[in-house]
Amino acid sequence: MATGTAIVRVPKEAQKGQVIRVQMVITHPMTPPRRDPQTGQETPGYFLTKLQLFYNDQLVSEMNMAAGISANPFIALPLKADSSGVIKIVYEDNKGEKWEKNAEITVK
Amino acid sequence: MRKALFLGLLAIGLVGISPAQQKKQATKKEAGVKPEEVRQVLLSGFEQDPRFLWKIEQDESQRICSQYPSMEAMPPQAVQKVIELENKNIKYPQWGIAWGDWKEGKKLVESARGGRFASYGFSDKPTDRGGNCYACHLIEKGVPGGTMGPSLTAYGKRYGITKENMNTPEGLEKLKTVYKIIYNAWHAFPCSSMPRFGYHGALSPEEVMNIATYLLHPESPVNK
Amino acid sequence: MRKMLLTSAVFGLACAGFLGYQAVKAQDQELSPEEEIRLVQEFNRMMAEGINPGEIWAEIGKEAFKKYNLDKCDFGLGPGKIEGALAQLPRYFPDAKRVMDLETRIGWCLQQYAGMTPEQVKKFVQQCWGKSQCMGEYDAIVMYVSMASNGQKINVNLKDPQVKRMYEIGKQIYYARLGPWDFNCAVCHAGQKEVRIRATRLWSADRPGEAGQAVAIFPKYLVRWAQPMTMHYRYSECMRQMRWPTFEPHSDLAVALSTFLYGTANGTEIKVPGIGR
Numbered sequence: 383m384a385t386g387t388a389i390v391r392v393p394k395e396a397q398k399g400q401v402i403r404v405q406m407v408i409t410h411p412m413t414p415p416r417r418d419p420q421t422g423q424e425t426p427g428y429f430l431t432k433l434q435l436f437y438n439d440q441l442v443s444e445m446n447m448a449a450g451i452s453a454n455p456f457i458a459l460p461l462k463a464d465s466s467g468v469i470k471i472v473y474e475d476n477k478g479e480k481w482e483k484n485a486e487i488t489v490k
Numbered sequence: 491m492r493k494a495l496f497l498g499l500l501a502i503g504l505v506g507i508s509p510a511q512q513k514k515q516a517t518k519k520e521a522g523v524k525p526e527e528v529r530q531v532l533l534s535g536f537e538q539d540p541r542f543l544w545k546i547e548q549d550e551s552q553r554i555c556s557q558y559p560s561m562e563a564m565p566p567q568a569v570q571k572v573i574e575l576e577n578k579n580i581k582y583p584q585w586g587i588a589w590g591d592w593k594e595g596k597k598l599v600e601s602a603r604g605g606r607f608a609s610y611g612f613s614d615k616p617t618d619r620g621g622n623c624y625a626c627h628l629i630e631k632g633v634p635g636g637t638m639g640p641s642l643t644a645y646g647k648r649y650g651i652t653k654e655n656m657n658t659p660e661g662l663e664k665l666k667t668v669y670k671i672i673y674n675a676w677h678a679f680p681c682s683s684m685p686r687f688g689y690h691g692a693l694s695p696e697e698v699m700n701i702a703t704y705l706l707h708p709e710s711p712v713n714k
Numbered sequence: 715m716r717k718m719l720l721t722s723a724v725f726g727l728a729c730a731g732f733l734g735y736q737a738v739k740a741q742d743q744e745l746s747p748e749e750e751i752r753l754v755q756e757f758n759r760m761m762a763e764g765i766n767p768g769e770i771w772a773e774i775g776k777e778a779f780k781k782y783n784l785d786k787c788d789f790g791l792g793p794g795k796i797e798g799a800l801a802q803l804p805r806y807f808p809d810a811k812r813v814m815d816l817e818t819r820i821g822w823c824l825q826q827y828a829g830m831t832p833e834q835v836k837k838f839v840q841q842c843w844g845k846s847q848c849m850g851e852y853d854a855i856v857m858y859v860s861m862a863s864n865g866q867k868i869n870v871n872l873k874d875p876q877v878k879r880m881y882e883i884g885k886q887i888y889y890a891r892l893g894p895w896d897f898n899c900a901v902c903h904a905g906q907k908e909v910r911i912r913a914t915r916l917w918s919a920d921r922p923g924e925a926g927q928a929v930a931i932f933p934k935y936l937v938r939w940a941q942p943m944t945m946h947y948r949y950s951e952c953m954r955q956m957r958w959p960t961f962e963p964h965s966d967l968a969v970a971l972s973t974f975l976y977g978t979a980n981g982t983e984i985k986v987p988g989i990g991r
Contacts (some may be wrong), residue, residue, distance in 0.1 A: 383769070384849045389765055390770055405764055407765040407769070407770065408851065409767065427968065452937070453847055453940040454940050458764060528890070531883050534895065534962070534965050535965040535970075536960065537959060537962050542959040545893045545957070546893075552896060555896075556886075556890040559900060605957045606955065607954070608844070608960050610844045610960075611844025611845075625912055632747065633747065634751060634912060635912065636912050638902070638911060681891075683902075685895035685896045685897065686896055690895065690896075702908040
């Protein structure tokens with residue numbers, strides 16, 4: 383029902399030049415590809431593949447993921463705050479679904 | 491005169507009964523609720539599956555043990571009563587006290603399955619058997635276990651059982667002691683946390699003998 | 715001659731050193747049971763940092779709360795008021811004539827305001843039991859209502875005679891030996907001695923404060939099932955492990971146990987969701 387929902391948390395305010403931590407948690411089963419030992423049937427798995435972090439529409443961080451990451455992953459990325467605006471994450475999985483989520487930050 | 495005697499006896503009788511009543515009342519008054527109420531609440535909390543209603547019946551020892559929060563809080567009479575009752579509830583394998591198969595015992599000790607049922611999933615099959623011993627005991631060296639019960643590492647060695655004396659009457663007596671503890675732990679440790687595996691049928695007498703062999707046999711990995 | 719002795723001595727020392735180093739290295743790789751357990755507990759501590767995935771269920775729960783008309787539901791502080799609701803539950807509700815805990819009250823309100831029958835409520839409650847990564851609406855509602863009381867201290871009113879009665883019943887059930895393995899809650903969760911079952915340290919109702927720490931973090935997000943676990947699901951799983959019959963959610967048994975546990979936990983700060991293995 384809600385696979386792919388995310389929470390993005392950043393401090394509401396930051397000083398210019400301060401390194402903040404962008405925390406996010408995404409719901410996703412992250413099932414690995416599997417081959418049934420009895421029947422030999424293969425399942426391709428269902429997991430997130432890419433996460434991109436945009437700061438004011440500029441790509442600052444890109445992360446490739448695979449099935450080794452656990453379900454409902456929590457990810458924290460460091461970011462140097464230098465201007466107020468929108469922090470956006472765009473993430474997609476191996477079945478081609480794509481989502482995004484925003485958070486705002488004010489920088490003094 | 492006779493009336494006075496009668497009244498006097500009646501008075502003595504009543505005085506004699508009331509301390510006993512008071513003692514009984516004391517435990518109930520502290521509780522403040524009647525056992526019937528507790529039982530009704532308990533019954534309402536389970537699915538009315540006729541296959542499992544027998545599980546809610548308490549036997550005499552369980553009833554006694556439910557009144558005290560721990561072994562230490564029990565008065566000597568209750569301890570005696572439970573020991574008496576449980577000593578009658580021990581059965582031995584068909585071929586008596588003899589060393590079993592420790593490999594089978596090892597499987598039973600390590601398995602956590604046996605008897606778990608839930609109508610929404612995760613039910614053990616009727617063919618699953620096990621004692622889940624590692625939940626409460628440390629048994630083999632290096633294998634993580636619980637600390638609720640005493641540590642059983644190198645049990646046979648510590649008990650003094652060797653290849654030479656394992657088939658003597660003393661050796662078999664030691665096997666019998668351990669067998670009895672696993673079969674019905676309450677016969678020696680009344681109201682202990684350990685289930686009475688054999689008495690309830692969770693493990694058959696032969697399976698209990700295999701487990702006792704696994705703990706005590708000089709060749710078993712527990713004692714190596 | 716002396717040169718040969720010297721070289722053989724150096725060679726022997728080198729061998730001994732090499733073997734010794736290998737022995738130390740081998741010991742390094744093999745963990746004792748205490749080490750393993752310490753690492754598991756360290757893992758549990760590390761899991762407590764960051765955002766708890768259970769908070770996503772709270773967002774789903776916010777919508778489901780309105781969808782099932784639960785803003786008409788009175789948790790004891792007025793219809794629809796959920797801030798501080800968990801802190802004063804279980805309590806007696808005159809409209810239902812029963813003492814109820816949070817989940818029982820949600821179940822009752824679902825029957826009253828969302829038009830569900832008791833069987834439908836039970837199915838709704840159990841939709842995620844036995845599954846993993848299940849985004850269930852019931853768990854979401856419980857999570858949403860519980861999180862609204864974050865930071866408040868548990869304050870069950872034990873002076874109310876009905877609540878006190880349930881507390882006593884719960885206490886007796888806690889110590890009642892039952893079933894084919896002679897288990898009760900107190901076998902694991904009582905006593906003064908610090909014990910563990912396999913690698914998990916057990917909390918005890920007899921040691922002060924521990925019942926509170928265990929109970930004030932429910933619903934708890936479980937990493938192994940990747941979904942939250944509510945109190946009634948926890949009771950059900952405990953009873954399955956105790957070899958008791960299958961638990962009926964929202965029954966008086968649940969209310970009795972909740973009253974006993976939350977009553978013992980009076981004064982603990984609520985910190986939902988918790989996280990565990």
